[in-house]
Amino acid sequence: MSNNTKLEVKDLTISFKTTQGMVRAVRGVDFELQQGETLAIVGESGSGKSVTSRTIMGILAGNGVIDKGNIFYEGEDLTQIEESEFHEIRGNKIGMIFQDPMSSLNPIMRIGKQITEGMILNGKRLKQQFEKLFHEEEARVHWLKRDIKRAKREFKKLKEKAKDDSSINLAEAKQTMQARVQKAKEELKPAKKELKRAKSEAKIKIKEIWNEQKEKANKDIQVLKDQLQGADDAKAADIKQKIIDRKEELARFKQVTKREARERAIKVMDEVGIPEPEKRLRQYPFQFSGGMRQRIVIAIALTLDPELLICDEPTTALDVTIQAQILELINKLKREHNLSVIFITHDLGVVANMADRIAVMYAGRIVELGTSEDVFYDPRHPYTWALLGSMPDLDSKERLVAIPGTPPNMLFPPKGDAFADRNKYAMKIDFERQPPMFKISDTHSAATWLLHKDAPKVEPPEVIKHRIERMLKRNSSSEVKS
Amino acid sequence: MKTEINKNETPILSVRNLKTYFLNGSGKFKMLVKAIDDVSFDIYKGEVFGLVGESGCGKTTTGRTIIKLHNPTDGEIYFKGQRIGAGFRHLQEEIKNIRQDENLSNAEKREQINIRQKEIRERIQDNNNVDFDLMKDMQMIFQDPIASLNPRMTVKEIVAEGLRIAGERKDSVINEKVNDVLETVGLLPEHASRYPHEFSGGQRQRIGIARALIISPDFIIADEPISALDVSIQAQVMNLLNDLRDELGITILFIAHDLSVVKYFSNRIGVMYYGNLVELADSEEIFLNPLHPYTRSLLSAVPLPDPLYEKNRKRIRYNPAETHDYSKQKPTLQEIKPGHFILANDAEIKEYKKGLK
Numbered sequence: 139m140s141n142n143t144k145l146e147v148k149d150l151t152i153s154f155k156t157t158q159g160m161v162r163a164v165r166g167v168d169f170e171l172q173q174g175e176t177l178a179i180v181g182e183s184g185s186g187k188s189v190t191s192r193t194i195m196g197i198l199a200g201n202g203v204i205d206k207g208n209i210f211y212e213g214e215d216l217t218q219i220e221e222s223e224f225h226e227i228r229g230n231k232i233g234m235i236f237q238d239p240m241s242s243l244n245p246i247m248r249i250g251k252q253i254t255e256g257m258i259l260n261g262k263r264l265k266q267q268f269e270k271l272f273h274e275e276e277a278r279v280h281w282l283k284r285d286i287k288r289a290k291r292e293f294k295k296l297k298e299k300a301k302d303d304s305s306i307n308l309a310e311a312k313q314t315m316q317a318r319v320q321k322a323k324e325e326l327k328p329a330k331k332e333l334k335r336a337k338s339e340a341k342i343k344i345k346e347i348w349n350e351q352k353e354k355a356n357k358d359i360q361v362l363k364d365q366l367q368g369a370d371d372a373k374a375a376d377i378k379q380k381i382i383d384r385k386e387e388l389a390r391f392k393q394v395t396k397r398e399a400r401e402r403a404i405k406v407m408d409e410v411g412i413p414e415p416e417k418r419l420r421q422y423p424f425q426f427s428g429g430m431r432q433r434i435v436i437a438i439a440l441t442l443d444p445e446l447l448i449c450d451e452p453t454t455a456l457d458v459t460i461q462a463q464i465l466e467l468i469n470k471l472k473r474e475h476n477l478s479v480i481f482i483t484h485d486l487g488v489v490a491n492m493a494d495r496i497a498v499m500y501a502g503r504i505v506e507l508g509t510s511e512d513v514f515y516d517p518r519h520p521y522t523w524a525l526l527g528s529m530p531d532l533d534s535k536e537r538l539v540a541i542p543g544t545p546p547n548m549l550f551p552p553k554g555d556a557f558a559d560r561n562k563y564a565m566k567i568d569f570e571r572q573p574p575m576f577k578i579s580d581t582h583s584a585a586t587w588l589l590h591k592d593a594p595k596v597e598p599p600e601v602i603k604h605r606i607e608r609m610l611k612r613n614s615s616s617e618v619k620s
Numbered sequence: 621m622k623t624e625i626n627k628n629e630t631p632i633l634s635v636r637n638l639k640t641y642f643l644n645g646s647g648k649f650k651m652l653v654k655a656i657d658d659v660s661f662d663i664y665k666g667e668v669f670g671l672v673g674e675s676g677c678g679k680t681t682t683g684r685t686i687i688k689l690h691n692p693t694d695g696e697i698y699f700k701g702q703r704i705g706a707g708f709r710h711l712q713e714e715i716k717n718i719r720q721d722e723n724l725s726n727a728e729k730r731e732q733i734n735i736r737q738k739e740i741r742e743r744i745q746d747n748n749n750v751d752f753d754l755m756k757d758m759q760m761i762f763q764d765p766i767a768s769l770n771p772r773m774t775v776k777e778i779v780a781e782g783l784r785i786a787g788e789r790k791d792s793v794i795n796e797k798v799n800d801v802l803e804t805v806g807l808l809p810e811h812a813s814r815y816p817h818e819f820s821g822g823q824r825q826r827i828g829i830a831r832a833l834i835i836s837p838d839f840i841i842a843d844e845p846i847s848a849l850d851v852s853i854q855a856q857v858m859n860l861l862n863d864l865r866d867e868l869g870i871t872i873l874f875i876a877h878d879l880s881v882v883k884y885f886s887n888r889i890g891v892m893y894y895g896n897l898v899e900l901a902d903s904e905e906i907f908l909n910p911l912h913p914y915t916r917s918l919l920s921a922v923p924l925p926d927p928l929y930e931k932n933r934k935r936i937r938y939n940p941a942e943t944h945d946y947s948k949q950k951p952t953l954q955e956i957k958p959g960h961f962i963l964a965n966d967a968e969i970k971e972y973k974k975g976l977k
Contacts, residue, residue, distance in 0.1 A: 182850050183821075428675070457675045457877040462921035462935050484851050487880075487923035491930040510927040528855030530884035531924050532907060537862070538884075540855035544820050609926040 143210075144446055144478045145171040145194070150207035152189055152198070162551045163189045165502040166207070171446070176472065176479040178493035178510075180486055180525070184545050186502040187482045188237075191448045193217075194480070195234050196224045211446075220280060229256055233444030237451040239431035243423040249434055250419030253406070254399035257441050261394025264348060271340035275333040282326045289318045348392070355388040406437045410467060429460035436467065440475075447472070448480045453488060465491055486525055490514060495581070498522050501546055501556035507575075508582035515606055517598065518584040520561045527601045533608060536601050555586070563588060563596050630701055631662035632839055632871050633686065638695035639707060640678075640685050655681040657895035658695070660953065663839075668865060668872045670886030670903065672879055672918065678895045679875045680763070683841045686873070687760050691747065699758060699839070704750045706743035711736045756786055759832035763844040765824035769816040775802075776812035779830050786835050797834060805830045805860060822853035829860065833868075841873045846881065858885065879922045883907060888959075891915045893940075897953060901960040911962050911972045914938045944968070 152164040164186040171177050179187045192198050194209055196216060209216040211227065219227075236242035244252060269276075293315040300306040362381050366374055389395045400419070407415035410433045423431060432452060439447060449468060453461040465488065472479055481492050489496055489510065496513040498506040498521060506519040517523055527539030543560045546552050552559070558568035567587050576589035588596050597603065640656040656678045663669045671679045684690050685705065686697055692707035718724065718732050759782075762768035769778055779801060780794050788794055799809040805826040816824055825845060832840055842861065846854040858881065864870055876882050882889055883903050890900045891914065899912040910916045917938035924930060944951070949965040956962050956972055964972060 182852055458879065458923075459674050459918060459921045462923070465923075466935065485923075486851070486925045490925050490927045491923055491933070493927075514925055514927050525852060526925060528852050529925065530858075530880050531926075532880050532883055532922065534884055538855040538859055540859050541852040542856075544822075605925075609929065613926070613928045 142173045143170050144173050144175075144212065145480075146208075146210040147190070147194070148208045148210070150190065150193065150209065151205040152186070152193055153203050153205055154199070155201045155203065156549075159549050161548050163202075163502055163548060164193075165551060167499075167502070167504055169497055169504065169507065171478050171480065173478055174472075174476050175494050176481055176492055178481045178483065178489040178496045179499055180483060180489055180496060181499035182484060182545055184548070185499045187499050188450055190499075191234070191450055191480060191482055195232055195448060196221075196228055197234075225260070229260060229442045229444065231444055232446045232448065233439035233442065234448045235432075235435050235439050235450065235452045238455050239428060239435050240423075240455065242435055243431060245423055247422075248419070249421055249423065249426070250400065250403060252423075253403040253419075253434065253438050253441060254396065256438065257394050257399040257402060258396065260442060261399070262392075263390075263394070264344060264392045267347075268340055268344045271343060272333060272336035275329070275336040279326065279329045279333050282322050282329055285322045286319050286326075289315050289322070351388060351391050355384055358384050402441060403437070406440050407434075409471070410434075410437045410440070411463075412437070428456055429463060432456060432460075432464050433467065436464075436471070440471065443475070444477070446478045446480070448482070450482045451484070452481075454483070454485070461488070468492070485529075486514075487529060487531075498525070501551065502548060503556065503585065504575075505557065505586070506584040508578075508584075512579070512582040515610065516578075516582070517602070518578060518582075518589060519557075519586045520563050520588070521557045522584075523598045523602055524560075526605070527599055531605065534601070534605065536604075539599055539601055565593070629665060631698075632665045632700060633663040633873070634660075634698040635662075635682075635686065636660050636696045636698070638682070638685065638697065639693045639709065640681055640690055641693045641709075654895050656685065659892070659895070659897045660695075661890055661897065661900060663871060663873060665838075665871055666865075666869055667887040668874050668885055670882035670889040671873065671875045671892060672877060672882050672889060673892035674877060674918075676894075677892045679877075679892050680843055682892070683760065683843050683873060683875050687758055687841055688750070688755070696743075699754060702751065702754060703743075703746045704755065706746050708740045708743045711740050711743075756835050757838045759835070759837040759840050761825075761828050761832050761840060761842045761845045764848050765821055765828055766816075766848070768828055769824060771816055774813055774815055775807075775819075775827055778816070778827060779812070779834055782831060782835050798830075801830045801834045804833060804864070806856075820853070821849050822856050825849060825853075825857050826860065829857075829864075833864070836868075837870065839871045839873070841875070843875045844877070845874075847876065847878070854881070861885070879918060880924075891918065896963055897961075898963040899961065900953070905957075905960055909957075909960065909976060911956065911960075911975060912964075913943045914940075 147167055147169050150164055150167045151162075154161040154163055167186070167190055169177065179190065181187045189198070189202070193202075193204065194211075194216065198204070204217050207217065211231070214227075216224070216227070243249075293311060296306060296311050297308065300308050359381055362377050362384070366377050369377060386395060386397060390398055403419060404415045407418065412418055412430060412433055418426075423434070426434065432455075436452075447468075452468070453464050456464060468479070468481075469492065471477065479492075481489065483489060493510045495507070495509050497504045498513065498519065500521050506513060506517065506522050513522060514526075517526060524539060524541045528541060530538060541560050546556050546559065552569075553572075554570045555561070555564070555568040555573055558564040561568065565587055571587075573585045573587045573590075575583045575585050577583045578589065587593055638656055638659045639654070642653040642655055644651050644653050659678075659682060661669070671682065673679045681690065685692050688705055692705050694707040694709040696703055696707075697705040715733050715736050718729055718736075721729070724732070773781075776795075776798050779798050783794055783797060788797075798812055802809060802811060807823065807826055807830065811819075811823075816827065819827065825848075829845070845861070846857050849857060861872065862885070865872060874882065874886055886903050888901065889903045889906050890897050891906070891912065892898065893914045899906065899910070899915045901909070906915065907919065910919050913936070917936045920934065920936040924933075945967075946965060949967070951963050951965045951968070953961050953963050954969055956964075956969060957976060962969075962972060
C-alpha cells in the first residue's frame with residue numbers, strides 16, 4: 139500500500155438476509171483508490187455496485203451482513219469500527235451523492251435546513267473535545283466487551299459445526315472460551331473504573347476551558363455595554379451589533395451555530411452554481427428543477443469538506459444537457475478540493491469523461507479493471523464487450539449487440555463464471571470454475587478464462603473493433619489538426 | 621439498414637401549427653403554460669421520426685396530443701388524410717377582433733363571424749367524432765414500464781384489453797393473438813398468466829410494446845421507451861423495435877432525449893426547444909450540419925465512450941436571450957436546404973446559409 143492510497147477494499151463479501159435465503163450481493167471485491175483519483179464502477183442494476191459504495195459509507199441496510207473482507211480508509215478498517223466512531227468519518231471524510239435527487243431530499247423540509255442539518259449535528263465542538271479526552275479509555279472498555287461477545291459467538295458457531303463433525307473437541311473449546319471470557323471480565327472492571335475517572339477529569343477540564351472563554355466574552359461584552367451609555371444613536375447600533383457578534387463568537391466556540399451553518403451553506407450553494415442562494419435557502423425541494431435538486435444534493439455532501447466523494451448514479455435521472463452540466467460540476471469540484479471520487483453508473487458513455495480508472499462489475503465481482511484508455515480501447519472481458527456493443531454512438535449503423543437473458547439470481551450464485559450463461563464465447567471451464575484476475579498490463583486486468591494461455595484466441599465483436607478503430611482514427615486526426 | 625422513404629406520397633401523419641396550452645394554478649397564480657407552441661411536421665409511411673429535446677420541452681405532450689390524450693388548443697392533426705384533432709383558439713381570437721373592429725358594418729361583421737363559427741363547429745365535430753377504426757391504427761408505448769402497467773392485471777389481460785375494446789369477444793381468438801404477439805416481442809406464451817411485478821424492466825417494456833402491437837397498428841408513438849432501462853437492456857428493446865419496423869413496416873414517432881439513440885434509430889429528427897420545433901432534417905444531415913445553436917449545444921452534450929475525445933470535448937452553452945434577436949422579426953420554420961428546416965427569421969437564415977456545408 140503506497141502512501142497515496144486513500145481507500146483500499148480487500149476481498150469484500152456482503153450478503154443480505156432475506157426470507158428466501160442469503161442473497162450474495164458482493165462476492166470478493168478488491169480495489170484501491172489513490173488520492174485525487176476518480177474510480178468509476180460500472181455495471182448493470184443488481185451487480186452490487188451500490189451495495190459496495192454503501193458499505194464504504196457505512197449505511198448498509200439492516201439485513202446486510204459483511205461476511206468477510208476489509209475496507210481500509212487511511213489505514214483504518216471501516217468494517218471493524220463502532221458506529222460512534224463512524225460518525226466522525228461519515229460526512230466529514232467520506233461524502234456521498236445519492237442516486238435520485240427526487241427521493242433523497244425531504245419534500246417537507248426547507249432546502250436551507252437540509253443543507254445545514256449535517257453541519258449542526260456534526261458541529262458540537264466542545265462535546266467533541268470532551269469526548270476526545272477520554273477516548274482511549276472508552277475504546278479499551280469497548281474492545282473488552284467486544285472480545286467477550288466474540289468469544290461466545292465463536293463458540294456457538296463451533297457448537298453448530300460439531301453437530302455434523304464429530305472430530306471437534308467441544309469440551310476443550312469451551313474451556314478456552316471460558317478462560318478468555320474470564321480474563322476479559324477481570325480486565326473490564328479496572329478499565330471501567332479508569333473510564334469513570336477519566337470522564338470526570340475531562341469534565342472538570344472542559345468546564346475550565348469553557349468558563350475561561352465565557353469570562354473573557356463577558357468581560358468584553360461588559361466593556362461594550364459601558365460604552366453604550368452616552369453614545370449617540372448611530373454609534374449605539376454599531377456597539378449593539380458588536381455585542382451580538384461577540385456572543386456569536388462565544389457560541390461558535392461551543393458548537394456550529396445556525397448563523398455559521400447558514401453562511402457556509404450559502405457559500406457551498408454558490409460553489410455548485412445555484413443562483414440567489416439566500417432566497418433559495420428558504421424554498422422547498424419541489425420548487426427546484428431536477429438538475430438544481432442534484433446540485434443541492436452535491437452541496438449537502440460538500441458542506442463538511444469530505445476528502446472522498448462517492449457518487450451513486452448522480453445523473454441517471456437527468457437528461458443529456460443537465461447531465462453534462464452536473465458532470466462538469468463534479469469534475470470542477472474534484473479539481474478544486476483535490477477530492478478522490480468513486481463514480482458509480484451503468485452508462486459507459488458518462489464514464490469516459492470522468493474516470494481515471496474503471497472497474498466493471500458483474501454479479502458481485504469486478505470482472506475488468508483498468509485505466510479508462512485500457513477499458514475503452516482494449517477491452518478484454520466479454521461482458522465489457524457486451525456493454526460497449528449495446529450502446530449506439532453517433533456513428534454506429536450496425537445492429538446492436540444486445541446481451542441476451544438477465545443477470546443471474548444471486549440467491550444461488552453460479553458455480554463458474556457468472557456471465558457464462560449470457561456469454562457466447564463461454565467455454566466449458568467457464569461453467570465449472572471461477573476465473574481469477576488475469577493481468578494484462580500493470581494497470582489492466584480482467585477475470586475471464588479467455589485470457590488463459592491455453593484458451594483459444596478470441597477476437598472482440600466486429601462492432602466494437604470497428605468502433606475502436608474509428609475512435610483512434612478520429613483522435614489521431616484531431617491531434618494532427620491541433 | 622434504414623428504409624428508403626418516398627416523400628411524394630401523402631404523409632401518414634401531418635401536424636399543422638399544433639398548439640397545446642395548459643391552465644395552471646388558480647387565482648392570482650393562474651397562468652397559461654404553452655406546452656406546445658406552433659409545431660408542424662409530416663411523418664411518411666415506413667419512417668422513424670425522432671423527436672428530441674430536454675425534459676419539459678413538450679415532446680411528450682406532442683405525442684400525447686397526437687393520440688388525443690390531450691385536446692389541441694389550436695392547429696390541426698391529420699392521420700391518413702383525415703382530420704382527427706383540431707383546435708380553434710385563433711378563430712376565437714379573430715372573432716373577438718372582428719367584434720371590436722369599427723370599420724365594419726354590423727351586417728359585414730355578422731357574415732364574417734358566421735364563417736368562423738361554422739369552422740369552429742366543424743372542428744369540434746371532427747374532434748369529438750373520430751373514426752374509431754382509424755384510430756385503432758395508432759398506438760402508444762409509454763415511458764415508464766413500471767407505472768404504465770396495471771399491477772393487478774395479468775399480462776394476458778393487459779395485452780388483450782385493446783383487442784376487447786376493439787370488439788373481439790371470442791376467447792380462442794384472443795388467446796391465439798395474445799400468444800402470437802408475445803412471441804413477436806420475444807416473450808413466451810406461458811408469461812401470459814403472470815403479473816407485471818414478476819418481470820424485469822426490459823421484459824415489462826416488451827409487454828408495453830405487445831399491448832401496442834396487438835391490434836396491428838400502422839403507426840406507433842414510442843414515448844421514451846428506453847429511458848428507464850439499463851444500458852444492456854436498452855439494446856434488447858432497440859433491436860426489437862428495429863425488427864418490428866423492418867418486418868411489420870410500422871411507422872414510428874420516436875420520442876427520446878438521448879441523441880445517440882435517436883440518431884441510430886431515426887430517418888428524420890426534429891429538435892424541440894420550449895414548445896417549438898427549432899430544427900428538422902434527415903438524421904445524417906442534422907449531425908453533419910447542425911445549424912440552430914440549440915441543436916449544436918445538444919450535440920455537444922452527448923457523452924461518447926471514448927476517453928481521449930471526451931477529454932477535449934467542449935460543451936456549447938445555449939442561451940436564447942443572447943443568441944437570438946427577435947425584436948424586429950419573429951422567427952418561422954423555414955426550409956434552408958431541401959428537407960432541412962430551421963426556426964429562424966430572415967436575418968438569421970442569411971447567417972446560417974454561410975455555415976452550410
